[in-house]
Amino acid sequence: MTVRRLSVYFRCLAQLEEDGVRTISSQELAARFHLNSAQVRKDLAYFGEFGIRGIGYDTANLRAEIQRILGLDREWRVVLVGFGNLGSALFHYRGFARQGFRIAAIVDDDPAKVGRAVNGLAILALAELPRVVKSQAIQIGVVAVPAEAAQAVADRLVAAGVRAILNFAPSRVKVPKDVRLQNVDLSIELENLSFHLGQAPR
Amino acid sequence: MTVRRLSVYFRCLAQLEEDGVRTISSQELAARFHLNSAQVRKDLAYFGEFGIRGIGYDTANLRAEIQRILGLDREWRVVLVGFGNLGSALFHYRGFARQGFRIAAIVDDDPAKVGRAVNGLAILALAELPRVVKSQAIQIGVVAVPAEAAQAVADRLVAAGVRAILNFAPSRVKVPKDVRLQNVDLSIELENLSFHLGQAPR
DNA sequence: TAGATTGTTAATCGATTAACAATC
DNA sequence: TAGATTGTTAATCGATTAACAATC
Secondary structure, three states, rough: OOOHHHHHHHHHHHHHHHHHOEEEEEEHHOOOOOHHHHHHHHHOOOOOOEEOOOOOEEHHHHHHHHHHOOOOOOOOOOEEEOOOOHHHEEEEEEEHHHHHEEEEEEEEEEOOOOOOEOOOEEEEEHHHHHHHHHHHHOEEEEEOHHHHHHHHHHHHHHHHOOOOOEOOOOOOOOOOOOHHHHHHHHHHHHHHHHHHHHHOOO | OHHHHHHHHHHHHHHHHHHOOOOEEHHHHHOOOOOOOHHHHHHHHOOOOOOOOOEEEEHHHHHHHHHHHHHOOOOOOEEEEEEOOHHHHHHHHHHHHHEEEEEEEEEEEOOOOOOOOOOOOOEEEEHHHHHHHHHHHEHHHHHOHHHHHHHHHHHHHHHHHHOEEOOOOOOOOOOOOEEEEOOHHHHHHHHHHHHHHHHHHO
């Protein structure tokens, strides 16, 4: 939950920095998100003393600190598994690169796709996974395959040695607990929307 | 938060029903998600008395009740705005239909795309939005355009009369508070992953 | 009736907020 | 020094969990 808020602060600070705002108080920062200023201070103080009493926070400095805390100051090397509609959309999604996620390899089990190149990056066979994870020093596997194939792909990614999996398939997968798993489950978002629409009057 | 858990119960119950399990206790249900049985009972009791003391919950009945609560027993009519990589991926994503989200129209501002048909559904010009929302009785707008265009698209959707917006663009948009907004922000998921990887030892 | 399990009340825990001494 | 704002401790609030009477 704190990380979620740090993400929000980060983007806000980046914007403020662009706008030429040099310092900002917890009060002002909180007001932008309907949050409490004590919460902002507590979130930040947890990671260190970044503020100056009587003044507030140096915008650029705080932005840099949060960037470092979130690990956004470094590059994460990613293998994209599955180059269907979703995989292709993710590959072209600029937000990935913006956050330091570098797609260093693509694999797919469809022989018709293997060998093709997108933006100069060749699509490799699934069997190449262990070799490419090692040679490309890949840390993260992105699963963009159909639900029924997700677990098998996750298993192969873990065996190949990735440290984290970002799962876009609409199914839960299980991984050893030393591997970080992040599910991006669209179903839950849809159900949330559906529920709240159902509650509304009309 | 409760809705999130209801979603999880729902999928679990659907699975149990398929497996032929007739009744399940809060204890058993909780065990599957490392939750507390009191929490399961409380979540469910909030919406009504669905259980039978001494027995547990009827799997099929509870599944149906949650389905109704989540609004998954009805169809939601959707307009997809933007048919780039992301829009195309969402259009072909089977989870949408599975949850009752029926894409009834597609609009895009690229003249090269307007007029094309996908699976028999024509891509319309952005200017058609007010007309199509009305004629197709559309309740939900899905925003799948670049970040810089998201706010303008959201405004047009609201003006056209949708009741909810599902925003996939990597930017926050503002809508009147009688319109339900759900952001699917991949950036936050990436930052979460990045943060936790950064904390891990190696 | 005895055993099991619900729905709900009371106790606990953690997260949010208020208040304030420290200090720029 | 006076005013402002931090970092942090204490108070509050809400959500989770334990306990149990109701009841199948």
